[in-house]
Amino acid sequence: MKAADLAVPAPEPGDRELDAALRPKNLDDFVGQERVRKQLSLVLAASKIRGRSADHVLMSGPPGLGKTTLAMIVAAEMNAPLRISSGPAIQHAGDLAAILSSLSEGEVLFLDEIHRMSRPAEEMLYMAMEDFRVDIIVGKGAGATAIPLELPPFTLVGATTRAGLLPGPLRDRFGFTGHLEFYSVGELELVLRRSAGMLDLKLTSAGFAEIAGRSRGTPRIANRLLRRVRDWALVHGIETIDARTASAALDMYEVDVRGLDRLDRSVLEALVNKFNGGPVGLSTLAIAVGEESETVETVAEPFLVREGLLGRTPRGRIALPAAWEHLGLKMPRNAVAAAMLPFDEDDDEQ
Ligand SMILES: Nc1ncnc2c1ncn2[C@@H]1O[C@H](COP(=O)(O)OP(=O)(O)OP(=O)(O)O)[C@@H](O)[C@H]1O
Numbered sequence: 001m002k003a004a005d006l007a008v009p010a011p012e013p014g015d016r017e018l019d020a021a022l023r024p025k026n027l028d029d030f031v032g033q034e035r036v037r038k039q040l041s042l043v044l045a046a047s048k049i050r051g052r053s054a055d056h057v058l059m060s061g062p063p064g065l066g067k068t069t070l071a072m073i074v075a076a077e078m079n080a081p082l083r084i085s086s087g088p089a090i091q092h093a094g095d096l097a098a099i100l101s102s103l104s105e106g107e108v109l110f111l112d113e114i115h116r117m118s119r120p121a122e123e124m125l126y127m128a129m130e131d132f133r134v135d136i137i138v139g140k141g142a143g144a145t146a147i148p149l150e151l152p153p154f155t156l157v158g159a160t161t162r163a164g165l166l167p168g169p170l171r172d173r174f175g176f177t178g179h180l181e182f183y184s185v186g187e188l189e190l191v192l193r194r195s196a197g198m199l200d201l202k203l204t205s206a207g208f209a210e211i212a213g214r215s216r217g218t219p220r221i222a223n224r225l226l227r228r229v230r231d232w233a234l235v236h237g238i239e240t241i242d243a244r245t246a247s248a249a250l251d252m253y254e255v256d257v258r259g260l261d262r263l264d265r266s267v268l269e270a271l272v273n274k275f276n277g278g279p280v281g282l283s284t285l286a287i288a289v290g291e292e293s294e295t296v297e298t299v300a301e302p303f304l305v306r307e308g309l310l311g312r313t314p315r316g317r318i319a320l321p322a323a324w325e326h327l328g329l330k331m332p333r334n335a336v337a338a339a340m341l342p343f344d345e346d347d348d349e350q
Protein backbone atom coordinates (compact mmCIF):
# COMPACT_ATOMS: atom_id res chain seq x y z
CA MET A 1 0.00 0.00 0.00
CA LYS A 2 1.35 3.43 -0.89
CA ALA A 3 1.56 5.84 2.01
CA ALA A 4 -0.79 8.20 0.21
CA ASP A 5 -3.54 5.59 0.26
CA LEU A 6 -3.73 5.60 4.03
CA ALA A 7 -5.52 8.90 4.18
CA VAL A 8 -8.02 8.28 1.38
CA PRO A 9 -11.50 7.98 2.86
CA ALA A 10 -12.79 5.60 0.17
CA PRO A 11 -12.32 1.91 0.96
CA GLU A 12 -9.03 0.32 -0.07
CA PRO A 13 -8.96 -3.37 -1.09
CA GLY A 14 -7.42 -4.31 2.27
CA ASP A 15 -10.19 -2.53 4.17
CA ARG A 16 -13.14 -4.60 3.11
CA GLU A 17 -12.62 -7.50 5.44
CA LEU A 18 -11.85 -5.33 8.43
CA ASP A 19 -14.65 -2.92 7.53
CA ALA A 20 -17.09 -5.82 7.67
CA ALA A 21 -15.66 -7.28 10.86
CA LEU A 22 -15.66 -3.98 12.74
CA ARG A 23 -19.00 -2.69 11.51
CA PRO A 24 -21.32 -1.93 14.43
CA LYS A 25 -24.34 -4.21 14.22
CA ASN A 26 -26.90 -2.11 16.08
CA LEU A 27 -27.65 1.50 16.92
CA ASP A 28 -26.22 1.23 20.44
CA ASP A 29 -22.85 0.15 19.05
CA PHE A 30 -22.80 2.98 16.53
CA VAL A 31 -20.56 5.68 17.95
CA GLY A 32 -21.19 9.42 17.57
CA GLN A 33 -23.59 11.09 15.10
CA GLU A 34 -25.91 11.69 18.07
CA ARG A 35 -28.48 13.60 16.07
CA VAL A 36 -28.83 11.10 13.23
CA ARG A 37 -28.84 8.22 15.69
CA LYS A 38 -31.64 9.69 17.78
CA GLN A 39 -33.73 10.63 14.76
CA LEU A 40 -33.28 7.25 13.13
CA SER A 41 -34.02 5.42 16.32
CA LEU A 42 -37.32 7.31 16.59
CA VAL A 43 -38.28 6.54 12.99
CA LEU A 44 -37.60 2.85 13.57
CA ALA A 45 -39.35 2.72 16.95
CA ALA A 46 -42.47 4.38 15.53
CA SER A 47 -42.71 1.97 12.64
CA LYS A 48 -42.28 -0.97 15.00
CA ILE A 49 -45.21 0.31 17.08
CA ARG A 50 -47.31 0.70 13.96
CA GLY A 51 -46.28 -2.76 12.84
CA ARG A 52 -45.32 -1.43 9.44
CA SER A 53 -42.15 -1.26 7.42
CA ALA A 54 -40.11 1.84 8.20
CA ASP A 55 -40.18 4.99 6.11
CA HIS A 56 -37.63 5.24 3.33
CA VAL A 57 -34.34 6.55 4.65
CA LEU A 58 -31.57 8.49 2.89
CA MET A 59 -28.05 8.62 4.31
CA SER A 60 -25.83 11.34 2.96
CA GLY A 61 -22.27 12.35 3.74
CA PRO A 62 -18.62 11.92 2.79
CA PRO A 63 -17.05 8.46 2.36
CA GLY A 64 -16.25 6.32 5.37
CA LEU A 65 -18.57 7.96 7.92
CA GLY A 66 -21.02 5.07 8.32
CA LYS A 67 -23.73 5.20 5.63
CA THR A 68 -23.50 1.52 4.70
CA THR A 69 -23.19 0.65 8.37
CA LEU A 70 -26.42 2.49 9.18
CA ALA A 71 -28.25 0.84 6.28
CA MET A 72 -27.35 -2.54 7.71
CA ILE A 73 -28.37 -1.40 11.16
CA VAL A 74 -31.81 -0.37 9.84
CA ALA A 75 -32.39 -3.93 8.61
CA ALA A 76 -31.02 -5.45 11.82
CA GLU A 77 -33.11 -3.20 14.08
CA MET A 78 -36.24 -3.95 12.04
CA ASN A 79 -35.44 -7.67 12.07
CA ALA A 80 -35.85 -7.52 8.33
CA PRO A 81 -33.91 -9.16 5.51
CA LEU A 82 -31.54 -6.88 3.61
CA ARG A 83 -31.01 -6.65 -0.12
CA ILE A 84 -28.00 -4.72 -1.36
CA SER A 85 -27.51 -3.08 -4.73
CA SER A 86 -26.18 0.21 -6.03
CA GLY A 87 -26.88 2.99 -8.51
CA PRO A 88 -24.13 2.01 -10.94
CA ALA A 89 -25.40 -1.61 -10.95
CA ILE A 90 -28.87 -0.47 -12.03
CA GLN A 91 -28.46 0.84 -15.53
CA HIS A 92 -31.82 -0.21 -16.96
CA ALA A 93 -35.28 0.13 -15.46
CA GLY A 94 -35.54 -3.64 -15.98
CA ASP A 95 -32.67 -4.22 -13.53
CA LEU A 96 -34.57 -2.35 -10.88
CA ALA A 97 -37.88 -4.03 -11.74
CA ALA A 98 -36.23 -7.42 -11.23
CA ILE A 99 -35.00 -6.42 -7.78
CA LEU A 100 -38.24 -4.75 -6.70
CA SER A 101 -40.48 -7.56 -7.85
CA SER A 102 -38.52 -10.11 -5.85
CA LEU A 103 -38.60 -8.22 -2.52
CA SER A 104 -40.41 -9.83 0.38
CA GLU A 105 -42.69 -7.95 2.74
CA GLY A 106 -40.81 -5.58 5.04
CA GLU A 107 -37.47 -6.20 3.31
CA VAL A 108 -34.88 -3.43 3.43
CA LEU A 109 -33.46 -2.52 0.04
CA PHE A 110 -30.13 -0.72 0.29
CA LEU A 111 -29.16 1.27 -2.79
CA ASP A 112 -25.63 2.59 -2.43
CA GLU A 113 -24.49 5.53 -4.57
CA ILE A 114 -28.11 6.15 -5.42
CA HIS A 115 -27.19 9.36 -7.26
CA ARG A 116 -25.60 7.24 -9.99
CA MET A 117 -28.78 5.41 -11.04
CA SER A 118 -30.01 5.80 -14.62
CA ARG A 119 -32.89 8.17 -15.32
CA PRO A 120 -35.50 5.54 -16.33
CA ALA A 121 -34.69 3.45 -13.25
CA GLU A 122 -34.99 6.54 -11.10
CA GLU A 123 -38.46 7.24 -12.46
CA MET A 124 -39.55 3.70 -11.79
CA LEU A 125 -38.26 4.08 -8.25
CA TYR A 126 -40.48 7.14 -7.63
CA MET A 127 -43.62 5.11 -8.08
CA ALA A 128 -42.27 2.13 -6.19
CA MET A 129 -41.38 4.27 -3.20
CA GLU A 130 -44.66 6.14 -3.13
CA ASP A 131 -47.29 3.62 -4.18
CA PHE A 132 -45.45 0.30 -3.85
CA ARG A 133 -46.23 -0.37 -7.46
CA VAL A 134 -44.28 -0.48 -10.71
CA ASP A 135 -45.33 -0.53 -14.34
CA ILE A 136 -43.51 -3.22 -16.25
CA ILE A 137 -43.27 -2.28 -19.91
CA VAL A 138 -43.76 -5.23 -22.23
CA GLY A 139 -43.00 -4.95 -25.93
CA LYS A 140 -41.57 -2.05 -27.88
CA GLY A 141 -42.78 1.00 -29.83
CA ALA A 142 -46.49 1.41 -30.55
CA GLY A 143 -47.32 -2.06 -29.31
CA ALA A 144 -45.74 -1.57 -25.88
CA THR A 145 -48.03 -2.00 -22.90
CA ALA A 146 -47.53 -1.23 -19.23
CA ILE A 147 -48.44 -4.02 -16.86
CA PRO A 148 -48.91 -2.74 -13.31
CA LEU A 149 -47.30 -4.84 -10.61
CA GLU A 150 -48.08 -4.49 -6.91
CA LEU A 151 -45.08 -4.60 -4.60
CA PRO A 152 -45.00 -5.66 -0.96
CA PRO A 153 -44.26 -2.78 1.43
CA PHE A 154 -40.49 -2.40 1.74
CA THR A 155 -38.04 0.13 3.13
CA LEU A 156 -35.61 1.78 0.79
CA VAL A 157 -32.36 2.93 2.33
CA GLY A 158 -30.41 5.09 -0.09
CA ALA A 159 -26.85 6.25 0.44
CA THR A 160 -25.08 9.06 -1.35
CA THR A 161 -21.87 11.02 -1.03
CA ARG A 162 -23.43 13.65 -3.30
CA ALA A 163 -26.86 14.59 -1.94
CA GLY A 164 -26.79 17.70 -4.13
CA LEU A 165 -26.90 15.52 -7.25
CA LEU A 166 -30.16 13.82 -6.27
CA PRO A 167 -33.17 15.11 -8.16
CA GLY A 168 -35.73 16.84 -5.93
CA PRO A 169 -38.54 14.32 -6.58
CA LEU A 170 -36.30 11.49 -5.40
CA ARG A 171 -35.07 13.36 -2.33
CA ASP A 172 -38.66 14.26 -1.39
CA ARG A 173 -39.76 10.64 -1.34
CA PHE A 174 -37.54 9.78 1.59
CA GLY A 175 -39.30 10.04 4.93
CA PHE A 176 -36.05 10.75 6.70
CA THR A 177 -32.63 12.01 5.64
CA GLY A 178 -29.63 11.55 7.88
CA HIS A 179 -26.72 13.89 7.19
CA LEU A 180 -23.54 12.35 8.53
CA GLU A 181 -20.90 14.75 9.79
CA PHE A 182 -17.18 14.28 10.31
CA TYR A 183 -16.42 12.79 13.74
CA SER A 184 -14.72 14.63 16.55
CA VAL A 185 -11.42 13.31 17.88
CA GLY A 186 -13.26 12.16 21.02
CA GLU A 187 -15.77 10.17 18.95
CA LEU A 188 -12.98 8.61 16.91
CA GLU A 189 -11.31 7.54 20.14
CA LEU A 190 -14.50 5.66 21.01
CA VAL A 191 -14.56 4.06 17.55
CA LEU A 192 -10.94 3.00 18.05
CA ARG A 193 -11.56 1.67 21.57
CA ARG A 194 -14.33 -0.51 20.24
CA SER A 195 -12.19 -1.76 17.34
CA ALA A 196 -9.18 -2.40 19.59
CA GLY A 197 -11.43 -4.45 21.87
CA MET A 198 -12.57 -6.55 18.93
CA LEU A 199 -9.01 -7.00 17.64
CA ASP A 200 -7.68 -7.76 21.12
CA LEU A 201 -5.22 -4.84 21.11
CA LYS A 202 -3.97 -2.94 24.12
CA LEU A 203 -3.61 0.83 23.81
CA THR A 204 -3.18 3.60 26.36
CA SER A 205 -5.60 6.55 26.30
CA ALA A 206 -2.88 8.70 24.77
CA GLY A 207 -2.30 5.99 22.15
CA PHE A 208 -5.96 6.16 21.12
CA ALA A 209 -5.84 9.97 21.06
CA GLU A 210 -2.74 9.95 18.86
CA ILE A 211 -4.40 7.79 16.21
CA ALA A 212 -7.77 9.57 16.45
CA GLY A 213 -6.12 12.96 15.86
CA ARG A 214 -4.63 11.74 12.59
CA SER A 215 -7.81 10.11 11.26
CA ARG A 216 -9.39 13.04 9.39
CA GLY A 217 -12.70 12.79 11.21
CA THR A 218 -13.34 9.46 9.46
CA PRO A 219 -13.92 6.09 11.21
CA ARG A 220 -12.75 4.12 8.17
CA ILE A 221 -9.40 5.93 8.26
CA ALA A 222 -9.19 5.49 12.04
CA ASN A 223 -9.59 1.73 11.70
CA ARG A 224 -7.07 1.64 8.86
CA LEU A 225 -4.47 3.54 10.88
CA LEU A 226 -5.12 1.26 13.84
CA ARG A 227 -4.30 -1.71 11.65
CA ARG A 228 -1.02 -0.11 10.54
CA VAL A 229 -0.10 0.69 14.13
CA ARG A 230 -0.96 -2.87 15.11
CA ASP A 231 1.47 -4.22 12.45
CA TRP A 232 4.19 -1.88 13.63
CA ALA A 233 3.73 -2.88 17.27
CA LEU A 234 3.74 -6.57 16.34
CA VAL A 235 6.99 -6.34 14.40
CA HIS A 236 8.63 -4.30 17.17
CA GLY A 237 7.40 -6.64 19.89
CA ILE A 238 5.38 -3.95 21.65
CA GLU A 239 2.44 -5.15 23.73
CA THR A 240 0.83 -1.95 24.89
CA ILE A 241 0.55 0.78 22.30
CA ASP A 242 1.16 4.22 23.76
CA ALA A 243 1.29 7.62 22.08
CA ARG A 244 4.97 7.20 21.21
CA THR A 245 4.46 3.88 19.49
CA ALA A 246 1.41 5.16 17.61
CA SER A 247 3.20 8.28 16.52
CA ALA A 248 6.38 6.44 15.47
CA ALA A 249 4.31 4.02 13.40
CA LEU A 250 2.21 6.70 11.73
CA ASP A 251 5.24 8.90 11.09
CA MET A 252 6.74 5.98 9.27
CA TYR A 253 3.62 5.75 7.10
CA GLU A 254 3.88 9.51 6.52
CA VAL A 255 0.58 10.41 8.16
CA ASP A 256 1.33 13.51 10.18
CA VAL A 257 -0.21 14.84 13.41
CA ARG A 258 -3.05 16.54 11.56
CA GLY A 259 -3.70 13.52 9.35
CA LEU A 260 -2.01 15.00 6.29
CA ASP A 261 -0.30 12.46 4.07
CA ARG A 262 2.61 12.78 1.67
CA LEU A 263 0.52 14.21 -1.16
CA ASP A 264 -1.22 16.76 1.08
CA ARG A 265 2.08 17.94 2.44
CA SER A 266 3.76 18.15 -0.94
CA VAL A 267 0.88 20.30 -2.21
CA LEU A 268 1.28 22.67 0.72
CA GLU A 269 5.07 22.67 0.47
CA ALA A 270 4.96 23.46 -3.24
CA LEU A 271 2.45 26.25 -2.66
CA VAL A 272 4.57 27.77 0.06
CA ASN A 273 8.11 27.13 -1.19
CA LYS A 274 7.71 27.46 -4.94
CA PHE A 275 4.88 29.99 -5.21
CA ASN A 276 5.28 31.98 -2.01
CA GLY A 277 1.84 30.84 -0.89
CA GLY A 278 0.10 31.50 -4.21
CA PRO A 279 -2.21 32.30 -5.81
CA VAL A 280 -1.29 29.66 -8.35
CA GLY A 281 -3.43 27.80 -10.88
CA LEU A 282 -4.42 24.20 -10.18
CA SER A 283 -2.62 22.74 -13.20
CA THR A 284 0.63 24.54 -12.39
CA LEU A 285 0.41 23.38 -8.79
CA ALA A 286 -0.27 19.81 -9.95
CA ILE A 287 2.79 19.85 -12.23
CA ALA A 288 4.91 21.17 -9.37
CA VAL A 289 4.01 18.14 -7.24
CA GLY A 290 4.17 15.71 -10.16
CA GLU A 291 0.50 14.68 -9.99
CA GLU A 292 -2.57 14.90 -12.19
CA SER A 293 -4.71 18.00 -11.60
CA GLU A 294 -7.63 15.73 -10.85
CA THR A 295 -5.74 13.90 -8.11
CA VAL A 296 -4.78 17.15 -6.44
CA GLU A 297 -8.32 18.47 -6.74
CA THR A 298 -10.26 15.42 -5.61
CA VAL A 299 -7.84 13.65 -3.26
CA ALA A 300 -5.83 16.35 -1.50
CA GLU A 301 -7.86 19.54 -1.72
CA PRO A 302 -11.15 18.64 0.01
CA PHE A 303 -9.35 17.88 3.26
CA LEU A 304 -6.90 20.80 2.99
CA VAL A 305 -9.79 23.20 2.37
CA ARG A 306 -11.81 21.73 5.24
CA GLU A 307 -8.84 22.09 7.57
CA GLY A 308 -8.42 25.75 6.61
CA LEU A 309 -4.97 25.10 5.17
CA LEU A 310 -5.67 25.86 1.53
CA GLY A 311 -7.99 28.37 -0.13
CA ARG A 312 -9.50 28.22 -3.59
CA THR A 313 -9.75 31.67 -5.12
CA PRO A 314 -10.70 32.90 -8.59
CA ARG A 315 -6.99 33.68 -9.09
CA GLY A 316 -5.79 30.27 -7.98
CA ARG A 317 -4.90 28.23 -4.91
CA ILE A 318 -3.43 29.92 -1.87
CA ALA A 319 -1.80 28.69 1.32
CA LEU A 320 -3.72 30.00 4.33
CA PRO A 321 -1.89 31.07 7.51
CA ALA A 322 -2.51 27.66 9.16
CA ALA A 323 -0.56 26.01 6.31
CA TRP A 324 2.56 28.09 6.98
CA GLU A 325 2.20 27.38 10.66
CA HIS A 326 1.75 23.64 10.07
CA LEU A 327 4.96 23.55 8.02
CA GLY A 328 6.74 25.49 10.77
CA LEU A 329 7.28 28.54 8.57
CA LYS A 330 6.65 32.22 9.07
CA MET A 331 4.18 33.67 6.61
CA PRO A 332 5.77 36.58 4.68
CA ARG A 333 3.85 39.88 4.56
CA ASN A 334 3.21 39.77 0.82
CA ALA A 335 1.76 36.26 1.18
CA VAL A 336 -0.50 37.53 3.95
CA ALA A 337 -1.67 40.27 1.61
CA ALA A 338 -2.44 37.76 -1.17
CA ALA A 339 -4.32 35.52 1.26
CA MET A 340 -6.32 38.44 2.64
CA LEU A 341 -7.81 39.44 -0.71
CA PRO A 342 -11.48 38.53 -0.66
CA PHE A 343 -12.34 35.27 -2.38
CA ASP A 344 -15.28 33.03 -2.84
CA GLU A 345 -14.78 29.45 -1.56
CA ASP A 346 -16.92 27.97 -4.29
CA ASP A 347 -15.23 29.83 -7.06
CA ASP A 348 -13.55 27.20 -9.15
CA GLU A 349 -10.70 28.84 -10.93
CA GLN A 350 -10.08 27.42 -14.44
N1 LIG B 1 -20.31 5.36 14.01
C1 LIG B 1 -19.42 4.38 13.85
N2 LIG B 1 -19.01 3.67 14.91
C2 LIG B 1 -18.08 2.71 14.75
N3 LIG B 1 -17.52 2.37 13.57
C3 LIG B 1 -17.92 3.04 12.48
C4 LIG B 1 -18.89 4.06 12.56
N4 LIG B 1 -19.09 4.55 11.33
C5 LIG B 1 -18.29 3.87 10.51
N5 LIG B 1 -17.57 2.95 11.19
C6 LIG B 1 -16.53 2.07 10.65
O1 LIG B 1 -16.06 2.64 9.44
C7 LIG B 1 -16.19 1.71 8.37
C8 LIG B 1 -16.71 2.46 7.17
O2 LIG B 1 -18.08 2.79 7.35
P1 LIG B 1 -19.14 2.63 6.16
O3 LIG B 1 -18.72 1.54 5.23
O4 LIG B 1 -20.49 2.51 6.76
O5 LIG B 1 -18.96 4.05 5.47
P2 LIG B 1 -19.77 4.68 4.24
O6 LIG B 1 -20.30 5.98 4.72
O7 LIG B 1 -20.74 3.69 3.71
O8 LIG B 1 -18.60 4.94 3.20
P3 LIG B 1 -18.68 4.95 1.58
O9 LIG B 1 -19.25 6.27 1.20
O10 LIG B 1 -17.24 4.81 1.15
O11 LIG B 1 -19.52 3.79 1.16
C9 LIG B 1 -17.14 0.63 8.88
O12 LIG B 1 -16.76 -0.63 8.47
C10 LIG B 1 -17.05 0.68 10.38
O13 LIG B 1 -16.09 -0.25 10.81
Ligand SMILES: [Mg+2]
Pocket residue numbers: 067068069112159
Ligand atom coordinates in the same frame (compact mmCIF):
# COMPACT_ATOMS: atom_id res chain seq x y z
MG1 LIG C 1 -20.79 2.68 1.91
